[in-house]
Amino acid sequence: MKILFIHQNFPGQYKHLAPALAAAGHQCVALTLRVKEPQTWKGVRLLPYGIKRKQGAGIHPWVLDFDTKVIRAEACFHAACALRDQGFSPDIIVGHPGWGETMFLRDVWPAARIGLYYELYHLSGSDHVGFDAEFQTKASETEKLRIRLKNLNNQMHYKIGDLGISPTEFQAGTFPPEFRDKISVIHDGIDTGHVVPNSEALLQLPDGSTVTRNDEVITFVNRNLEPYRGYHVFMRALPRLLKERPNAKVLIVGGDEVSYGARPPKGQSWKQIFIDEVRGRIPTQNWERVHFLGRIPYDKFIALLQVSRVHVYLTYPFVLSWSLFEAMSAEAAIVASNTAPLKEAIRHGENGRLVDFFDGEALVDEVCLLAEDAEMRTTLGQAARRHVVENYDLQSVCLPRQMQWIDRLANMTAGAVGD
Structure with a gap:
């Protein structure tokens, strides 16, 4: 078959599926913003497309997202039209509609599934x-309207x-429900053969020191450090956590930008805002154990x-986040909101510990409980890995289901263009 992938940051969610289909003998092509010149990646032909039009002035802020x-x-x-005019006609198009790219592709290839x-x-x-x-504004009522309008793109993709x-x-x-009826729940997949527990693991920190499994290491990971992922809650828990655990080293991973939710005040970052909020309550000797x-x-x-x-x-x-499942695959003892x-991934007391998102005191209690109890950590970590291997493993669970999903798609009759 001829399969066309559409993803502005290809491969994105298709980093395993696309190479697997190419390896199975299918002709795979991807349209993406990620490359500037045509190239081949793991059997997939990558073709660039560019954006020439800019947003116009005077657009209503509620529809900026759709614009x-x-x-x-x-x-x-x-x-896509240029690709069609060169003679390429995909049997299947696989795409992420989140950026709008797939909105008009049925107009180009009506027979494609x-x-x-x-x-x-x-x-x-x-x-x-x-x-x-805490992050609600006086415009919260109108924010609901703006959020509702964000689904214009989803609705455009229904047909x-x-x-x-x-x-x-x-x-x-x-x-x-009308969407749900045609959605299959299949995770992108975790390479549990690569993400494994390792008693000999070693990590070098920016100051040149190293940490191993013998150290008391507490980790917190976001793509970007921001309220949507509870960064503010974690930071506010730090003063007591560092006091309660005098030997703990806290390792925080994440950028300074915004992936989700509201942006910080102009010229500031959420990372620094909450550092500034708590720093005065943390003695220097304790703060030196926090590593961003x-x-x-x-x-790493x-x-x-x-x-x-x-x-x-x-x-x-x-x-x-993928990072949650990767932590589970590595047999980490997890405290989660x-x-x-x-609730879909963590069962309290079985493969992790759950705590109210806003309860920083309870968060510290749970972290301290696990830091003290090696047997509990081992039990929860092993159960966490079993859960991921059984339900989210790339090779034995997710990729085979994704390939079956492609087969189902190939055997369907393509829908008609909606009005």
């Missing part, structure tokens, strides 16, 4: 928009996609999980 998606959709449409990655439907209820009252895929039940469950590592290479990230004595993972009701997405 950026239409701009990308138009650019991708023209690139289209499979979409449904990451999240934006909900405006109090459990979502109003989850963290475009023949099948959908979503990595977790929580994420799939955010979509309305920024963003680190993947091999795995080593960090392998030396972790207690790993903390917090999130709003939102998508689950008792928010809806986590």
Whole structure:
């Protein structure tokens, strides 16, 4: 078959599926912003497309999000037309609609079967928009309207996609029933053969010192350090945590930008805002045990999980990070927020510990409990790895299901273009 992948940052969620399909003999092509010149990656032909149009002035702020998606959709449409005019006609199109790129592809190839990655439907209820009252503004009522409008892109894709895929039940469950009926829940997959526990693991810190499994290491990982992932809660817990655990070293991974949610005041970062908030309550000798590592290479990230004595993972009701499952695969003892997405992965007292997202005191209690109890850490960590191996392993579970999903898509009749 001829299979076209669409992802602005390819391979993204398709880093395993696309090479597997190419290895199986399919002709795989990807349209992406990530490359500037055509090239081949693991059997997949990567073709660039560019964005020429800029946002116009005077756009209503509630529809800025949709405007950026239409701009990308138009650019991708023209690139697809050029590919079609060169004689390429895909049997299957697989894409992530989150940036709008796939919006007009059925107009280019009406007979292609289209499979979409449904990451999240934006909900405006109090459990979502109003989850963290601290960051609510006077415009919270209108914020609900803006969030609702973010689903214009999702709605545009309803008739475009023949099948959908979503990595977790929580994420799939955010979509309305008409979407849910065609969404298969299949995780992207964790390479549990690579992410393994390692009693000999060693991690060098920026100051030149090293930590091993013999050290009391507490880890916290975000793509970017921000409230959506509980950075503020963790930082506010640090003064007591460092006092209670005088030998602990706290390793914090994450960038200074914003991936999700509100931006900090102009000229500031969430990272520094909450450092400034707590620093005065932390003696210098304790603060010296806190290490901000920024963003680190993947091999060092795995080593960090392998030396972790207690790993903390917090999130709003939102998508689950790969880092959670990777920590579980490394047999980390996990303390996580008792928010809806986590309940799918962590069972309290069985393969981790759950704590109220906002309860910093309880968070410290749970971390201290695990730091003290080696037997409990071992039991929870081993159970966490078993859960990931049984339900999220790349080679034995997720990739075979993804390939079956492609087969289902190939045997469908393509839908018609919606009005």
